[in-house]
Amino acid sequence: MNYLGIDLGGTNIKGGVVNEAGEILREASRPTMVENGPDAIADGIAALIKDLEQGETFGGVGLGCPGTVDDESGEVVCAFNLNLIHYDLRGAVKSRTGYEIRLGNDANVAALAEATVGAGKGAHSTVVITLGTGVGCGVVLEGKMLTGYTGAASELGHMVIVEDGAKCTCGRRGCFEVYASATALIRMTREAMAANPKSVMYTVAQENGAVDGRTAFTAAERGDGTAAEVVHEYVKYLAAGVTNVVNIFFPEIVAFSGGVANQGEALLRPLREEVRRQEFGGAYVKRHTKLVPCTLGYQAGIIGAALLAKL
Amino acid sequence: MNYLGIDLGGTNIKGGVVNEAGEILREASRPTMVENGPDAIADGIAALIKDLEQGETFGGVGLGCPGTVDDESGEVVCAFNLNLIHYDLRGAVKSRTGYEIRLGNDANVAALAEATVGAGKGAHSTVVITLGTGVGCGVVLEGKMLTGYTGAASELGHMVIVEDGAKCTCGRRGCFEVYASATALIRMTREAMAANPKSVMYTVAQENGAVDGRTAFTAAERGDGTAAEVVHEYVKYLAAGVTNVVNIFFPEIVAFSGGVANQGEALLRPLREEVRRQEFGGAYVKRHTKLVPCTLGYQAGIIGAALLAKL
Numbered sequence: 001m002n003y004l005g006i007d008l009g010g011t012n013i014k015g016g017v018v019n020e021a022g023e024i025l026r027e028a029s030r031p032t033m034v035e036n037g038p039d040a041i042a043d044g045i046a047a048l049i050k051d052l053e054q055g056e057t058f059g060g061v062g063l064g065c066p067g068t069v070d071d072e073s074g075e076v077v078c079a080f081n082l083n084l085i086h087y088d089l090r091g092a093v094k095s096r097t098g099y100e101i102r103l104g105n106d107a108n109v110a111a112l113a114e115a116t117v118g119a120g121k122g123a124h125s126t127v128v129i130t131l132g133t134g135v136g137c138g139v140v141l142e143g144k145m146l147t148g149y150t151g152a153a154s155e156l157g158h159m160v161i162v163e164d165g166a167k168c169t170c171g172r173r174g175c176f177e178v179y180a181s182a183t184a185l186i187r188m189t190r191e192a193m194a195a196n197p198k199s200v201m202y203t204v205a206q207e208n209g210a211v212d213g214r215t216a217f218t219a220a221e222r223g224d225g226t227a228a229e230v231v232h233e234y235v236k237y238l239a240a241g242v243t244n245v246v247n248i249f250f251p252e253i254v255a256f257s258g259g260v261a262n263q264g265e266a267l268l269r270p271l272r273e274e275v276r277r278q279e280f281g282g283a284y285v286k287r288h289t290k291l292v293p294c295t296l297g298y299q300a301g302i303i304g305a306a307l308l309a310k311l
Numbered sequence: 312m313n314y315l316g317i318d319l320g321g322t323n324i325k326g327g328v329v330n331e332a333g334e335i336l337r338e339a340s341r342p343t344m345v346e347n348g349p350d351a352i353a354d355g356i357a358a359l360i361k362d363l364e365q366g367e368t369f370g371g372v373g374l375g376c377p378g379t380v381d382d383e384s385g386e387v388v389c390a391f392n393l394n395l396i397h398y399d400l401r402g403a404v405k406s407r408t409g410y411e412i413r414l415g416n417d418a419n420v421a422a423l424a425e426a427t428v429g430a431g432k433g434a435h436s437t438v439v440i441t442l443g444t445g446v447g448c449g450v451v452l453e454g455k456m457l458t459g460y461t462g463a464a465s466e467l468g469h470m471v472i473v474e475d476g477a478k479c480t481c482g483r484r485g486c487f488e489v490y491a492s493a494t495a496l497i498r499m500t501r502e503a504m505a506a507n508p509k510s511v512m513y514t515v516a517q518e519n520g521a522v523d524g525r526t527a528f529t530a531a532e533r534g535d536g537t538a539a540e541v542v543h544e545y546v547k548y549l550a551a552g553v554t555n556v557v558n559i560f561f562p563e564i565v566a567f568s569g570g571v572a573n574q575g576e577a578l579l580r581p582l583r584e585e586v587r588r589q590e591f592g593g594a595y596v597k598r599h600t601k602l603v604p605c606t607l608g609y610q611a612g613i614i615g616a617a618l619l620a621k622l
Contacts, residue, residue: 149436287460
């Protein structure tokens with residue numbers, strides 16, 4: 001039996017028909033149309049389900065959504081970039097399609113996909129960290145998503161690592177996200193460029209048309225000392241949060257996705273060294289957490305939502 | 312059927328016979344004799360089991376141990392204050408008593424007890440935080456101890472909250488433990504006293520015979536402004552770590568034990584306010600983590616070890 005997975009984003013609603021092995025058989029997409037209000041989003045989801053149905057009956061439909069969701073009540077508690085606050089998405093989709101959708105946080109369902117059929121396949125436990133505009137995280141322990149008492153757990157991006165540090169969108173100061181997101185890396189890059197007008201980072205930024213998450217890494221590769229310092233500083237903060245994750249969960253796998261993770265070994269090699277140096281009891285434990293890239297790309301959101309429906 | 316729980320500490324080995332309901336029926340204790348080496352500790356555990364056996368056959372024996380343990384292999388990976396490094400404690404106890412003991416970290420098994428029959432009884436999930444010489448933590452999710460891939464998980468005391476902060480015994484800088492333990496509170500109290508020679512804290516310390524975790528709280532109660540600032544500062548750091556715990560696990564219960572927790576509401580009231588203000592999505596989620604005192608006292612270690620044997 002196949003399952004339908006939906007990844008509800010701020011721009012597009014992506015969906016896919018997923019088989020028991022976690023493979024996508026066919027995909028479709030519709031614009032989210034946030035500006036038309038919550039019911040228009042539900043209309044879009046219902047239309048996407050129809051697009052993908054093609055006469056087939058699914059074992060279930062799962063949906064990943066940004067923000068905080070409550071899979072017990074079927075409500076999106078708050079998803080600010082979608083303008084959904086206490087919105088009964090399960091009810092809205094059911095009245096339109098007959099399907100009782102399962103709801104998960106988008107980062108959590110992506111982690112469920114990576115843990116089940118991606119970077120953490122066969123592993124005891126997997127934490128997925130997405131280094132993008134923010135830092136999204138999902139935790140899967142022995143096959144089960146960590147959602148907590150409220151459905152809002154696994155918000156590792158909002159773990160303070162710099163008490164009284166820089167302001168975060170969540171209202172706290174010094175969150176992991178403020179220091180380890182792609183946004184943070186770009187901020188650090190810009191600051192270093194302003195202080196060092198001769199840095200190779202200017203050339204790199206010009207070649208790529210903008211200062212982005214690659215600028216410092218590329219310039220450092222070309223031997224620019226200032227850029228190497230930016231990378232070093234960024235990895236230091238990233239390692240602080242990742243070591244926290246290791247000390248808290250000691251998962252078998254921590255897998256990285258998002259823009260910055262595309263740096264691959266240029267990011268992961270120094271990160272592994274720093275985490276190994278700092279992890280609790282690292283000199284004595286025989287097994288260590290493996291830091292690896294995610295393998296499913298954008299499909300993780302669709303596959304994970306389908307897997308949620310299968311649980 | 313009854314189970315035997317053993318709490319292996321640096322000074323004493325405490326044991327108890329625990330019934331299915333998690334109640335201690337009888338207790339006994341022996342000195343740990345760390346100075347006589349690992350095998351003497353195993354001898355002590357074996358003697359304690361004999362003391363408690365009294366002709367009864369137990370459903371199992373569980374043991375809580377400081378440091379890192381591996382319940383799979385039966386080995387104490389590292390427990391520095393007991394001088395146990397890669398010591399096959401299960402083998403040593405089995406050869407002496409015939410019992411195959413289950414091994415848990417002491418903070419983790421104490422959390423299992425509080426979650427099952429103490430402060431978190433009936434709750435979805437419980438995190439226990441012990442504010443003593445260090446900060447000990449145990450996490451129980453839907454009845455299951457979080458031990459991770461290595462057995463070393465739940466080390467929330469070694470989560471960095473102040474990047475590049477004060478040095479921790481674990482080798483990192485800025486760990487939660489360095490700012491939220493009783494040791495940290497006493498350090499803050501001493502510093503404030505040195506800077507304010509007229510503080511009521513001097514009178515309180517004289518009455519109690521020492522500067523301890525109660526000094527600032529008692530002086531603040533008597534209206535001392537400097538002491539109130541110490542309490543405020545301590546609660547600020549404690550709240551940073553506890554809010555991280557909430558954002559990561561969103562447990563139903565966070566329960567506090569250890570010296571500082573004896574302050575009860577004088578500690579918990581300002582802590583709850585601060586955590587509620589900072590928690591992720593706090594204004595929207597309908598359920599919140601409850602911050603409460605632990606209820607089992609020192610018995611948590613014995614009961615939790617017995618419960619581990621029962622699992």
